[in-house]
Amino acid sequence: xxxxxxxxxxxxxxxxxxxxxxxxxxxxxxxxxxxxxxxxxxxxxxxxxxxxxxxxxxxxxxxxxxxxxxxxxxxxxxxxxxxxxxxxxxxxxxxxxxxxxxxxxxxxxxxxxxxxxxxxxxxxxxxxxxxxxxxxxxxxxxxxxxxxxxxxxxxxxxxxxxxxxxxxxxxxxxxxxxxxxxxxxxxxxxxxxxxxxxxxxxxxxxxxxxxxxxxxxxxxxxxxxxxxxxxxxxxxxxxxxxxxxxxxxxxxxxxxxxxxxxxxxxxxxxxxxxxxxxxxxxxxxxxxxxxxxxxxxxxxxxxxxxxxxxxxxxxxxxxxxxxxxxxxxxxxxxxxxxxxxxxxxxxxxxxxxxxxxxxxxxxxxxxxxxxxxxxxxxxxxxxxxxxxxxxxxxxxxxxxxxxxxxxxxxxxxxxxxxxxxxxxxxx
Amino acid sequence: xxxxxxxxxxxxxxxxxxxxxxxxxxxxxxxxxxxxxxxxxxxxxxxxxxxxxxxxxxxxxxxxxxxxxxxxxxxxxxxxxxxxxxxxxxxxxxxxxxxxxxxxxxxxxxxxxxxxxxxxxxxxxxxxxxxxxxxxxxxxxxxxxxxxxxxxxxxxxxxxxxxxxxxxxxxxxxxxxxxxxxxxxxxxxxxxxxxxxxxxxxxxxxxxxxxxxxxxxxxxxxxxxxxxxxxxxxxxxxxxxxxxxxxxxxxxxxxxxxxxxxxxxx
Ligand SMILES: Cc1cc2nc3c(=O)[nH]c(=O)nc-3n(C[C@H](O)[C@H](O)[C@H](O)COP(=O)(O)OP(=O)(O)OC[C@H]3O[C@@H](n4cnc5c(N)ncnc54)[C@H](O)[C@@H]3O)c2cc1C
Numbered sequence: 018x019x020x021x022x023x024x025x026x027x028x029x030x031x032x033x034x035x036x037x038x039x040x041x042x043x044x045x046x047x048x049x050x051x052x053x054x055x056x057x058x059x060x061x062x063x064x065x066x067x068x069x070x071x072x073x074x075x076x077x078x079x080x081x082x083x084x085x086x087x088x089x090x091x092x093x094x095x096x097x098x099x100x101x102x103x104x105x106x107x108x109x110x111x112x113x114x115x116x117x118x119x120x121x122x123x124x125x126x127x128x129x130x131x132x133x134x135x136x137x138x139x140x141x142x143x144x145x146x147x148x149x150x151x152x153x154x155x156x157x158x159x160x161x162x163x164x165x166x167x168x169x170x171x172x173x174x175x176x177x178x179x180x181x182x183x184x185x186x187x188x189x190x191x192x193x194x195x196x197x198x199x200x201x202x203x204x205x206x207x208x209x210x211x212x213x214x215x216x217x218x219x220x221x222x223x224x225x226x227x228x229x230x231x232x233x234x235x236x237x238x239x240x241x242x243x244x245x246x247x248x249x250x251x252x253x254x255x256x257x258x259x260x261x262x263x264x265x266x267x268x269x270x271x272x273x274x275x276x277x278x279x280x281x282x283x284x285x286x287x288x289x290x291x292x293x294x295x296x297x298x299x300x301x302x303x304x305x306x307x308x309x310x311x312x313x314x315x316x317x318x319x320x321x322x323x324x325x326x327x328x329x330x331x332x333x334x335x336x337x338x339x340x341x342x343x344x345x346x347x348x349x350x351x352x353x354x355x356x357x358x359x360x361x362x363x364x365x366x367x368x369x370x371x372x373x374x375x376x377x378x379x380x381x382x383x384x385x386x387x388x389x390x391x392x393x394x395x396x397x398x399x400x401x402x403x404x405x406x407x408x409x410x411x412x413x414x415x416x417x418x419x420x421x422x423x424x425x426x427x428x429x430x431x432x433x434x435x436x437x438x439x440x441x442x443x444x
Numbered sequence: 445x446x447x448x449x450x451x452x453x454x455x456x457x458x459x460x461x462x463x464x465x466x467x468x469x470x471x472x473x474x475x476x477x478x479x480x481x482x483x484x485x486x487x488x489x490x491x492x493x494x495x496x497x498x499x500x501x502x503x504x505x506x507x508x509x510x511x512x513x514x515x516x517x518x519x520x521x522x523x524x525x526x527x528x529x530x531x532x533x534x535x536x537x538x539x540x541x542x543x544x545x546x547x548x549x550x551x552x553x554x555x556x557x558x559x560x561x562x563x564x565x566x567x568x569x570x571x572x573x574x575x576x577x578x579x580x581x582x583x584x585x586x587x588x589x590x591x592x593x594x595x596x597x598x599x600x601x602x603x604x605x606x607x608x609x610x611x612x613x614x615x616x617x618x619x620x621x622x623x624x625x626x627x628x629x630x631x632x633x634x635x636x637x638x639x640x641x642x643x644x645x646x647x648x649x650x651x652x653x654x655x656x657x658x659x660x661x662x663x664x665x666x667x668x669x670x671x672x673x674x675x676x677x678x679x680x681x682x683x684x685x686x687x688x689x690x691x692x693x694x695x696x697x698x699x700x701x702x703x704x705x706x707x708x709x710x
Binding site: 020049054058122138139141143160161162165 | 477478480517521524595636637638640641642644645647
């Protein structure tokens with residue numbers, strides 16, 4: 018067997034599989050190495066793939082993609098310790114959908130199968146340990162004690178990317194630019210889900226929470242509907258978590274006990290528990306994306322959009338994976354895998370939503386450092402709603418009077434204005 | 445030398461006990477979602493026995509498994525260990541097969557696979573622990589069987605087996621072709637190498653149906669089972685705690701000793 022491939026992809030997540038699929042379809046010899054026993058074995062995500070990013074690889078998507086539900090209802094929910102206020106965008110009945118929920122172990126496996134169908138080789142249970150160098154150029158990897166060579170290596174090995182680190186492209190993660198997520202998949206009968214969330218048989222809901230779900234710690238909660246289960250989790254900034262002396266497991270536990278959430282998950286049984294890191298530093302955290310013989314894609318390159326509401330990582334991973342493949346194909350035509358030749362990659366990303374969105378929201382991470390987002394404002398909203406909706410036989414006040422009353426001791430009008438302006442410029 | 449190894453995928457014995465669920469009514473084990481099956485450890489050791497023979501001489505090792513959707517994963521794993529070929533036997537008709545019909549299916553496949561000198565199986569599958577398949581395969585093929593091997597050497601038309609017995613081992617020789625079932629005393633199975641994993645990922649694995657191997661369908665599946673599960677229950681684990689105390693540490697120790705004696709533990 019020849020151990021030389023056209024391309025070696027490290028990691029069979031969405032980024033790696035997208036790259037490999039595109040390369041294999043173009044007839045290149047591609048090897049994907051994945052450390053999990055099977056693709057997706059240990060991977061986790063919240064669960065929503067946003068936008069049409071899969072369409073270009075799999076026309077007619079969702080087609081046979083193992084998606085759980087198509088999102089027809091988006092909710093933003095602010096939590097105090099005992100009540101909630103929501104903004105509910107519901108198009109479930111209209112037939113319009115945007116995004117799908119997925120479960121990784123199934124989804125990643127399916128993606129990897131597509132790579133194999135296209136002629137790519139997916140070697141699961143094999144961890145890439147190091148890069149192979151020839152001078153300044155990456156010429157392959159070592160894995161399982163053996164060497165594998167390729168014209169191009171694509172580091173799609175996720176948030177902790179050893180490959181990008183070994184290539185000297187990025188620095189190690191730091192607690193302020195990475196979030197920790199913990200999630201439970203809670204099994205519930207299909208009918209119960211559809212009834213509780215007001216869904217039709219193919220539609221799903223995505224609910225994002227702010228406030229008590231993280232007990233005031235910088236972060237948020239999410240609840241997504243699958244076919245016969247719910248994905249419920251919290252995502253918190255590692256630095257804030259460490260400073261709070263709380264554990265994310267405990268946050269998840271108290272989140273589950275919240276009266277609003279408790280009703281959603283009532284009678285369910287936890288079938289899966291997982292924890293994972295996710296890049297959260299925005300554009301500032303994005304490392305150099307390529308060097309001689311190497312490209313970095315997906316979480317490995319910190320290509321995740323976090324705006325405080327949803328997390329968009331899978332679509333960024335797939336889009337960057339496709340761009341990496343296009344770059345390798347161009348380099349192959351020229352038979353030149355040098356830095357200069359691979360710089361096409363950055364141009365492709367800069368022309369697409371990947372770098373453009375990160376640029377648009379480059380100030381978001383700084384804005385999200387604002388502590389008031391996670392305690393003061395959700396509580397204020399809940400209190401205000403409580404006052405507005407309460408009829409207690411006493412003379413009523415106008416909304417503005419109520420607002421002033423509830424703001425007292427919580428936040429000054431100037432702070433509120435400043436935060437508002439800052440939100441306007443960063444979100 | 446042509447060596448065939450029969451392997452079976454089972455529920456992961458290391459999985460958390462809470463995930464283990466049964467349907468007592470249907471007398472069936474409910475497969476837990478999200479936990480991949482593993483190769484029965486004895487079968488992995490049977491593969492190891494084959495590879496040790498192959499290390500020492502020219503040999504071709506073929507693995508055969510009967511199973512469902514994930515059976516290919518088992519075959520891939522042993523290909524990565526160094527096995528040359530793998531075959532999956534899969535057919536709705538096989539569902540519910542007991543040891544007898546499983547052995548029949550395997551022996552049909554072995555005959556179709558070509559010439560064979562040595563057939564290796566695990567001593568028993570680590571799920572139901574029946575330990576019958578190896579012997580029945582030998583019966584079906586009309587060849588000798590040696591069970592519970594801790595060492596297997598095959599040369600010049602005979603197989604020499606160190607066979608585990610309660611107080612040591614005995615050495616048994618049989619003419620080839622023969623079936624040998626392998627016990628855990630053989631030692632650890634090897635881990636796949638990087639190159640092995642990539643090579644395995646490249647191999648295509650044929651899937652044979654009942655028809656492909658010329659099975660008489662009246663001899664396979666639940667309908668043909670000769671054994672019957674009378675009842676299936678989960679063991680109940682009871683934990684009882686008692687704190688033995690005393691005025692001093694020494695006294696507490698004496699009380700503990702007395703208690704253990706009372707309960708005939710020491
Ligand atoms: C709690 C949480 C919720 C999220 N919610 C969403 C959401 O709703 N929507 C969304 O779009 N995004 C979400 N994300 C982000 C999203 O999951 C990631 O951005 C996405 O999975 C990145 O894909 P990837 O292919 O780059 O990396 P990964 O999915 O992490 O895949 C990397 C792969 O590489 C493998 N690997 C790593 N190192 C090696 C090695 N040395 N050798 C071989 N293999 C290796 C890993 O096993 C893994 O399979 C969420 C993330 C978290 C943590």
